[in-house]
Amino acid sequence: MTLLDHLSELRVRLVRSLIALGVGFFACYGFAEQLFNYLMIPLTRALPSGSKLIYTALPEAFFVYMQVALVAGAFLASPYLFYQIWLFIAPGLYDEEKRHVIPIAGASALFFVAGAAFCYFQVFPYAFEFFVGFATDTIAPMPKLDEYLGFTLKMLLAFGLIFEMPLFAFFLARLGIVTAQWMRKTRKYAILAIFVVAAILTPPDVFSQMMMAAPMLVLYEISIGVAAVFGKKKPGTEDGEDAEGEEAGEEETPGPDKVVQGD
Structure with missing residues (x-):
């Protein structure tokens, strides 16, 4: 493929990925409030009784729900997104390796979701308990809505990627x-x-x-x-054939065409 062919292929994959991301966003926007409430569970369990999140800008809550829907849509569309990524890489693969694109794309989405789940269930509870543990009678935790969301979404996406x-x-x-x-x-x-x-x-x-x-x-x-x-594996090294051949070559016996010096 020429450079223009690669750029054209990249454009096609990006457009399809953006369409899939948009579909995922609209599919999740109707559940944005429920998704955000679920995202708050690890924090609300660690906060003292009566503590709440606050927001100081009027449109802040609206944009928070949009961000939640966008990230949730990315997770929902992740199998198709990873499929597009691997299809862009596929022209540089051998025919035998191209047959594994769909399983690899599915495994990529699975690892991505598994990383986010690990962050949510294992990292968040300990992290929030640690941070809230610094509260005293005179210092009360009052997390800001957009700061909390930025922290959690960044961590979820980061863990999803490192699990790849x-x-x-x-x-x-x-x-x-x-x-x-x-x-x-x-x-x-x-x-x-x-x-x-x-x-x-x-x-x-x-x-x-x-x-x-x-x-x-x-x-x-x-x-x-x-x-x-x-x-x-390097050719001929799977069964140790090369190593054995080299050892045999070092102990090669003289053939009939070699001159053996006598007395």
Whole structure:
């Protein structure tokens, strides 16, 4: 494909993705209030009795519901969105690898939702209890509506994306771009990059950064295992045939065409 062909393909995939995202948005907007109330459960369980969220700008609540509907629509349309992403990558794959586009797209959506669910059920309860634990008789927590929503939606999307790490490791290993050995050698740089990413995606506090960095470290180790199992093997090394051949070559016996010196 030429550069113009790639740009045309990208335009088609973007348009279809935006249409799917719009359909998901309108499908979820009617349930925006219920979705937001469900999103508030981890915080309301941690807040002292009688505490409520506040908003200071009149249209703030309206835009909050729109953001909730948009993100919920993205999760709803995620199988189709990931399908479009993999279709854009497909022209660079072999015919055998193109047959796995649909299963990989489905797995991508599953990992994306699983990451958000992990954040909601495992990270939010501990994070909110930690933050609210600083409240005293003179310091009362009064979270602002848009700030709370921005924090939670950013965390949900971030965890959804980082849970794609083993899947991308599988894909890159199958293409021979990365190997388990290379990932082990670059582990210390990966750990540094993980903490940098966690610092960028989370609020400026150590607790939130650790809550994101810890799963990323585990996922990186899982990705190494995935690359080791499913990575592209070098020709002739799967059964150790090359290694045995090299050892046999080193102990090669003289043939009839070789001169054996006598006395």
